[in-house]
Amino acid sequence: MGGPTDFDVVVAGAGQAGLAIGHFLxxxxxxxxxxxxxxxxxxxxxxxxxxxxxxxxxxxxxLPGLPFPGDPDGYPGRDEVIGYLQRYAEEFSLPVELDSEVxxxxxxxxxxxxxxxxxxxxxxxxxxxxxxxxxxFIPELAARxxxxxxxxxxxxxxxxxxxxxxxxxxxxxxxxxxxxxxELSATRRVHLSVGSRQTALPQRILGRDLFWWLTKARILxxxxxxxxxxxxxxxxTLIGSRPGELEGRYGVGVKPRAVGASGRTITFSDNATLDxxxxxxxxxxxxxxxxxxxPVFDRDGRLRHRRGVTDQPGLYFLGLTWQYTxxxxxxxxxxxxAAFIAEQLR
Numbered sequence: 001m002g003g004p005t006d007f008d009v010v011v012a013g014a015g016q017a018g019l020a021i022g023h024f025l026x027x028x029x030x031x032x033x034x035x036x037x038x039x040x041x042x043x044x045x046x047x048x049x050x051x052x053x054x055x056x057x058x059x060x061x062x063l064p065g066l067p068f069p070g071d072p073d074g075y076p077g078r079d080e081v082i083g084y085l086q087r088y089a090e091e092f093s094l095p096v097e098l099d100s101e102v103x104x105x106x107x108x109x110x111x112x113x114x115x116x117x118x119x120x121x122x123x124x125x126x127x128x129x130x131x132x133x134x135x136x137f138i139p140e141l142a143a144r145x146x147x148x149x150x151x152x153x154x155x156x157x158x159x160x161x162x163x164x165x166x167x168x169x170x171x172x173x174x175x176x177x178x179x180x181x182x183e184l185s186a187t188r189r190v191h192l193s194v195g196s197r198q199t200a201l202p203q204r205i206l207g208r209d210l211f212w213w214l215t216k217a218r219i220l221x222x223x224x225x226x227x228x229x230x231x232x233x234x235x236x237t238l239i240g241s242r243p244g245e246l247e248g249r250y251g252v253g254v255k256p257r258a259v260g261a262s263g264r265t266i267t268f269s270d271n272a273t274l275d276x277x278x279x280x281x282x283x284x285x286x287x288x289x290x291x292x293x294x295p296v297f298d299r300d301g302r303l304r305h306r307r308g309v310t311d312q313p314g315l316y317f318l319g320l321t322w323q324y325t326x327x328x329x330x331x332x333x334x335x336x337x338a339a340f341i342a343e344q345l346r
Contacts, residue, residue: 004033004121005119005120005121005122006121006122006123007031007032007033007121007122007123007124008030008031008032008123008124008125009025009030009031009032009033009123009124009125009126009127009345010032010033010035010102010112010114010121010123010125010126010127011025011032011033011034011035011126011127011129012035012102012105012114012126012127012128012129012130013034013035013036013128013129013130013131013319014034014035014036014038014041014042014043014089014096014098015041015042015043015044015045015085015129015130015131015319016042016063016085016131016319016331016334017129017131017318017319017334017337017338018034018036018127018129018318018319019034019041019063019085019088019089019094020063020064020318020334020335020338021127021129021318021338021341021342022034022089022092022094022095022096023063023064023065023088023092023094023338024064024338024339024342025342025345026092026093026094028342028345028346030345032095033095033096033097033121034094034095034096034097034129035097035100035101035102035114035116036096036097036098036099036100037099037100037101037102038098038099039098039099040082040086040098041085041086041089041096041098042081042082042085042086044131044133045078045081045082045085046078046082047133047155047156048078048154048155049078049154049157049158049159049179049180049183050078050079050158050159051077051078051159051179051183052077052078052179053075053076053077053078053179054075054076054077054081054331055075055175055203055210055239055240056075056211056330056331056332057072057073057074057075057209057211058070058071058072058073058074058075058076059072059073060211060215060332060333061076061081061084061331061332062332062335063085063088063331063332063334063335064335064338064339065091065092066084066087066088066091066092068084068332069084073209081331097116099117100116100117101116101117102114102115102116102291103115103116103117103291104291104293105126105128105291105292105293105294106293106294107294107312111123111124112124112125112126112314112315114126124314125314125315125316125345126314126315126316127316127317127318127341128289128292128315128316128317128318129317129318129319130319131319131329132285132287132319132320132321132329133155133285134285134286134287134288135285135286135287135288136153136154136155136281136283136284136285137153137281137283137284137285137286138151138153138281138283139171139258139281139283141258141259141260141261142261142279142281144260144261144262145261145262145263145264145266145276145279146263146264148264149264149276149277149278149279150163150164150277150278150279151278151279151281152279152280152281153280153281153282153283154172154176154177154180154280154281154282154283157180157280159183160183160184160186160187160188163184163188163277163278163280164277164278165188165277166188166189166276166277166278167188167189167190167191167274167275167276167277167278168184168188168189168190168191168276168277168278168279168280169190169191169192169193169255169258169266169274169276169278169279169280170184170190170191170192170193170279170280170282171192171193171195171258171279171280171281171282171283172193172194172195172281172282172283172284173192173193173194173195173196173197173198173238173243174198174236174238174282174284175238175239175240175241176282176284177192177194177280177282178192178238178241178246179241180280180282181246181250181252182241182246182250182252184280185250185251185252190250190251190252190253191252191253191254191255191274192243192246192252192253192254192255193255193256193257193258193266193268194243194254194255194256194257195256195257195258196236196257198235198236198237198238199235199236199237199238200237200238200241200242200243201237201238201239201240202240203239203240210239210240219232219326220325220326220327220333221325222325222326223324223325224322224323224324224325225324229322229325229326232326233322233326255268255272255274256268256269256270256272257269264276264277266279287303289301289303294310294312294315295311295312296310296311296312296315303317303320305317305320305323307323307324307337307340307341308320308323308324308337308340308341309341309344316341316344316345318334318337318338318341319334319337323337324336324337324340
């Protein structure tokens with residue numbers, strides 16, 4: 001693939017984080033390129049299930065410079081988000097090169113070397129905006145189930161027709177696990193395995209959305225550098241769902257952590273067992289920065305940074321979970337960190 005090979009800024013990833021920083025770079029008249037390994041913009045959203053609904057109202061889901069369309073108090077679905085991200089790139093004529101995976105990032109003579117599918121481009125600065133949804137994680141015990149048990153990570157699940165008739169176990173007690181379990185309960189016998197207790201928050205309080213209250217109380221502005229932020233960053237929140245509601249209203253059986261498997265049988269931490277026909281692993285993701293060959297990680301492989309700024313001059317990360325606040329990885333709040341990094345680049 002031809003084209004320019006030298007840039008002021010290279011951005012890896014054309015999801016919400018990459019597009020947000022692209023907006024600011026465009027306003028600064030920088031010479032930059034956004035490389036996306038998939039064949040479309042916002043590809044991470046296309047790997048989610050079809051009925052996915054955001055728990056943030058549309059009024060809070062905008063990237064800089066373009067309001068999210070529709071009822072501001074309603075909750076957008078997956079396809080709306082994909083359409084919005086694609087329109088965003090078009091609206092601001094952002095330079096995005098699709099089907100272009102960044103396979104290696106190194107440095108030489110004060111400049112970054114970015115290997116992109118068979119060619120090398122150079123840059124003064126690099127923003128890694130690959131987001132928190134990188135490598136799907138499936139526990140080791142999945143390998144102990146029989147081959148006729150249908151298994152998939154939540155990224156492979158689209159709708160109930162993907163699964164056979166019979167009993168389905170959804171593993172993972174976050175928002176993803178709860179939403180998928182609710183959908184499946186209309187046509188399947190479903191159990192949900194919850195490994196750790198989440199902080200359950202209602203979607204609406206006294207007639208207003210949860211995020212109205214969080215914004216008013218400035219909870220979403222609490223930074224990870226504060227004592228409160230450090231406590232909050234270690235707790236998962238469950239929004240609009242409760243285990244009791246799942247059992248009473250949807251008829252979903254709630255199980256503790258899945259700890260073992262053999263044949264068609266899953267064993268839980270309370271020693272109870274369950275024979276299953278299918279398993280959906282809503283067990284999250286793990287970061288994959290194996291392609292970043294620069295000294296910005298600690299001994300355990302964790303990225304060292306302060307609000308996305310690394311010790312490597314000119315290298316920044318964007319869209320990380322709790323990069324600076326609870327909203328850092330959320331659609332409508334990533335713009336705050338993007339604006340901060342754009343100022344560092346300036």
